[in-house]
Amino acid sequence: MSTHDLHGSGGPHGSDAVEDEFAGVGDTVASATRVTPGHALRPEDIALSAAPADEDTATYALWLGDDALILAQRLAWWISRAPEMEEDVALGNIALDLLGHARSFLTYAAKFSGKTEDDLAYWREDTEFTNLRITEQPNGDFGATIARQLLFATYQELLYSALTSSTDETMAGIAAKALKEVAYHVDHATQWMLRLGDGTPESHERVQRGLDVMWPYVEEMFADEELTTRLAERGVAVVPSSLREEWLRRVTAVIEESTLSVPTAKAALAHSRAGDHSEHLGYLLAEMQVLARKHPGATW
Amino acid sequence: MSTNGTGAGTEDKHLWPLWEVFVRSSRGLSHVHAGSLHAPDAEMAVRNARDLYTRRNEGVSLWVVRSDDIIASDPQDKETFFESPKGKDYRHATYYTASEGVAHL
Numbered sequence: 295m296s297t298h299d300l301h302g303s304g305g306p307h308g309s310d311a312v313e314d315e316f317a318g319v320g321d322t323v324a325s326a327t328r329v330t331p332g333h334a335l336r337p338e339d340i341a342l343s344a345a346p347a348d349e350d351t352a353t354y355a356l357w358l359g360d361d362a363l364i365l366a367q368r369l370a371w372w373i374s375r376a377p378e379m380e381e382d383v384a385l386g387n388i389a390l391d392l393l394g395h396a397r398s399f400l401t402y403a404a405k406f407s408g409k410t411e412d413d414l415a416y417w418r419e420d421t422e423f424t425n426l427r428i429t430e431q432p433n434g435d436f437g438a439t440i441a442r443q444l445l446f447a448t449y450q451e452l453l454y455s456a457l458t459s460s461t462d463e464t465m466a467g468i469a470a471k472a473l474k475e476v477a478y479h480v481d482h483a484t485q486w487m488l489r490l491g492d493g494t495p496e497s498h499e500r501v502q503r504g505l506d507v508m509w510p511y512v513e514e515m516f517a518d519e520e521l522t523t524r525l526a527e528r529g530v531a532v533v534p535s536s537l538r539e540e541w542l543r544r545v546t547a548v549i550e551e552s553t554l555s556v557p558t559a560k561a562a563l564a565h566s567r568a569g570d571h572s573e574h575l576g577y578l579l580a581e582m583q584v585l586a587r588k589h590p591g592a593t594w
Numbered sequence: 595m596s597t598n599g600t601g602a603g604t605e606d607k608h609l610w611p612l613w614e615v616f617v618r619s620s621r622g623l624s625h626v627h628a629g630s631l632h633a634p635d636a637e638m639a640v641r642n643a644r645d646l647y648t649r650r651n652e653g654v655s656l657w658v659v660r661s662d663d664i665i666a667s668d669p670q671d672k673e674t675f676f677e678s679p680k681g682k683d684y685r686h687a688t689y690y691t692a693s694e695g696v697a698h699l
Binding site for chain 1: 610631632633634635637638641642645646649650651
């Protein structure tokens, strides 16, 4: 497994307390009284051990990392604002999963130019971000957030599933780790779609409105770019348009089972991979980046 | 998604019912009570349990049970329920000495 190779390929692991405390023990010593963090590919491993990407692959990693980062920031807003405390934690967990994926992709992207994940997350301007338009859309109400989760997590599940066989070992490793998590995100969104869609007239109407509001931005997820075509020829990337048919089949099944309708809204004009964004991204970045910019190098 | 509970804590139909969570930390061990949570139904309860009680690699299996469905002993019955075994050390294996000539015990 590429993930195992990456983890085991040596190099000093620095001062990471978790790594030191559990070095070499893994799950073999787990018991009723001792819980270990377990082994998985971490951004720190990529920073230390992965071979640097070429320019195309680094850009592709940046794209996927930006998608995960911006959606993570959006979803984190729900903490303390969801319908129940349990749902605060559920959405917070999903946000943190996405932040983990973003850290891995951005670490890999940053390695190409001798930078760090933090340089990319905190010190780029809005026109330098490449996240898809759907990820930066305002959360709306809970129904709209759940609608976006269904649409985007289903896309990510198909994308990462295909990327596990990427010829780029690091991309395949990140995708394999992320795949299990986004599969849970799809399940979470599906459960809520069913309950809201087939719930009260109010919940039905609001989640349908959420689907309608997010739908113009789905087309961009499947837009082929010169970069993806070039990388796909080398087996590194996935051709976005190749995911569309299966994606539509899956989300249609959930939407119809939820007694909702697949929207017919036309696609919004967007070219996010080139840095074209809606006005919403600037405000999101201002909040996300203010601490790092006001106190450069701050740690805690 | 029926909420068929009638007991304490579910009088307000706008409140999600309470569930008790049991986590098995690894294969071969028993499920142990970890805590409780609110959820609208059983399927969501087991997902909320995953999010609340296994996010630090604590578990390999989860049970959720409606709190209303648990029949508990009454704290008032402590003496009649639990004090009888006290002093009956012959109920413990350590009370007995191994017989001579028994090699494996």
